[in-house]
Amino acid sequence: MTTMLxxxxxxxxxxxTLITKTPEEGRQLAMLIARHTIHQIQPDLDVLKAGRPDYTSDARALTAAGQVVAIEFQTIAAANNYWR
Amino acid sequence: MTTMLxxxxxxxxxxxTLITKTPEEGRQLAMLIARHTIHQIQPDLDVLKAGRPDYTSDARALTAAGQVVAIEFQTIAAANNYWR
Amino acid sequence: MTTMLxxxxxxxxxxxTLITKTPEEGRQLAMLIARHTIHQIQPDLDVLKAGRPDYTSDARALTAAGQVVAIEFQTIAAANNYWR
Amino acid sequence: MTTMLxxxxxxxxxxxTLITKTPEEGRQLAMLIARHTIHQIQPDLDVLKAGRPDYTSDARALTAAGQVVAIEFQTIAAANNYWR
Amino acid sequence: MTTMLxxxxxxxxxxxTLITKTPEEGRQLAMLIARHTIHQIQPDLDVLKAGRPDYTSDARALTAAGQVVAIEFQTIAAANNYWR
Amino acid sequence: MTTMLxxxxxxxxxxxTLITKTPEEGRQLAMLIARHTIHQIQPDLDVLKAGRPDYTSDARALTAAGQVVAIEFQTIAAANNYWR
Known part of the structure; x- marks a missing residue:
């Protein structure tokens, strides 16, 4: 039996919406969007949990995750006109 | 015999079209475009299915897929003027 | 004897030209440009064919190819003002 | 017992804020944002420290880190209208 | 004795200059800029030649090279206002 | 004893500053910025030197480095309005 998200x-x-009040909220949204994309491709929580310890202790995997968040944040920051 | 998509x-x-009513629909389109590109390069459903279990249980591969969706979404979000 | 493209x-x-009538044609152009870049670096058809089966049955390699198409498409979509 | 950041x-x-007085401060912010994203995904300082020696002596891993900083800096530079 | 480029x-x-008369010339410039960056980091022709056969027969390495050209071309296409 | 940069x-x-007189100087700045980011993460010259021979004779690692320079150059080129 699998536990679906x-x-x-x-x-x-x-x-x-991509519009947020602050850069900090925009950053949280970027992180959330990146994570939900993974959830959409792999909605089985058990599989995700099984991979997590290895993944989050590998600097290279963390760097790759950071890159995705950076790209999502570019979109959100532009949407918010950089909160200028 | 192969099963072609x-x-x-x-x-x-x-x-x-790249124009969507909501950010959520824009995100779905990004996911779809990313997926269809894979389908265009590899239209054999059996090959795609064979690779899926390994791929979707590997956090690094999921991260790479998320990055492609992030890039497609940048284009779609800009096309929609960020749904402002 | 090698078979050159x-x-x-x-x-x-x-x-x-980067200008296309529809998003669909723009996407096809993105795919073509991505492919021709590979052809320019490696114009030997036999070498390309030899690598193809392994490459197109590897989800990670397909994802990487999809990322290149996504980047080319960003440029083409901007050139066409997103076909708005 | 783990030591949380x-x-x-x-x-x-x-x-x-993404606004900085100088390009140099903007670059420092890019580095900081990239690092904090890693901290958010993996807040356990011991795990981060354990991975650091291997990671920072691997040119490929350093290059990948540099790429993330480059992307964050693109966003910050645009936000600051390139400090023109 | 090494043979320097x-x-x-x-x-x-x-x-x-980033300005070219046609998209085709812009694409050639993108390829050239990508290649020259490699030359700047590794100017020893013998080392470059030694790595070439392995590199150009590996679909994954070719894809990575194609990605760099795609990014350089984004810059050149924007510089030329997409040759509209 | 380590030799710090x-x-x-x-x-x-x-x-x-991101502003340069020519595209060539802009490109040199992109290379420099990419390199200094590495220096900031790993300021120990001995470690950097130890990794260099392996790194600069690997076409894949050189391609990855070229990608970072391409991204930094995008920012610099935009800052200079493409030296139009």
Missing amino acids: PPEERTGIPGG | PPEERTGIPGG | PPEERTGIPGG | PPEERTGIPGG | PPEERTGIPGG | PPEERTGIPGG
Whole structure:
């Protein structure tokens, strides 16, 4: 039996908008969007949990994850006109 | 005998436009475009299915897939003027 | 004896323009440009064919190819003002 | 017992803004944002420290880290209108 | 004794400008700039030649090279206002 | 005893500005910025030197380095309005 992630963990754009009040909230949204994309491709929580310890103790894998967040944040920052 | 994906699974831009009503639909389109590119290069469903279990249980491969979706989404978000 | 790709398979920008009528044609152009770059670096058809089966049955390699197409498409979509 | 990074090491956007006085400060912010993303995914200092010697003596891993900083800096530089 | 590449093979921007008459010339410039960057880091022709056969028969390495050309071309295409 | 790189080799943005007179100088700055980021993460010259021979004779590692320079150059080229 597999434990599927609930639908709210698989929304593409949590909150339904790219507009945020602050850069900090924008960054959190970038992280969330990146994570939910993974959830959409692999919604089985057990598989995700099994991979996590190895993944989060590998500097190269963490760097790759950081790169995805950086790209999502570029989009969000542009959407918010850089909170200027 | 190979099972080829039907043409509608190999359209480059499903729906024929980058314009969507909501960020959520834009995100779904990004995912779809990313997936259809793979389908265009490898249209044999059996080969795709054979690779899927290994691929979707590997955090590094999932991260790489997430990066492609992030890049496609940048284009779609810009096309929609970020749904501002 | 090697089988070299003909010159038309090695054009950098097939058609000589980034402007296309539809997003779908733009996507096809992105795929073509990505492929021709490979042809320019490695114009020996036999070498390309030899690598193809392994490459197109590896989800990670397909993801990397999809990423290149995504980047080329960003440029083409911007050139066409996103076909708005 | 694990040593968790303090909250200030896990802020998404240290200082709460993308605007900096100089390109040099913008670059430092890019580095900091890249690092804090890693901290958010892996807040256990011991795990991070354990991976560091191997990681920082591997040219390929350093290059990957440099790429993330480059992407974050693109966003910050655009936010600051390139300090023109 | 090493055979160093001549200075003209190590210019950062051959021709000294990003402006080209056609997209095709822009693409050639992107390829050239990508190649010259490699030449600047590794100017020893013998080392470059030694690595070439392995590199150009590996679909994954060719894909990575294609990605760099795609990024350089983004810059050149923007510089030329997409030759619109 | 380790040989640390001097502070001027660890400046984030050498010269303190993204504005350059020519594309060639812009390209040199991109290379320098990419290199200094590595220096900031790993300031021990001996470690850097130890990794260099292996790294600079590996086409894949050189390609990855070229990609970082390409991204830094995008930023610099935009900052200089492409030296139009």
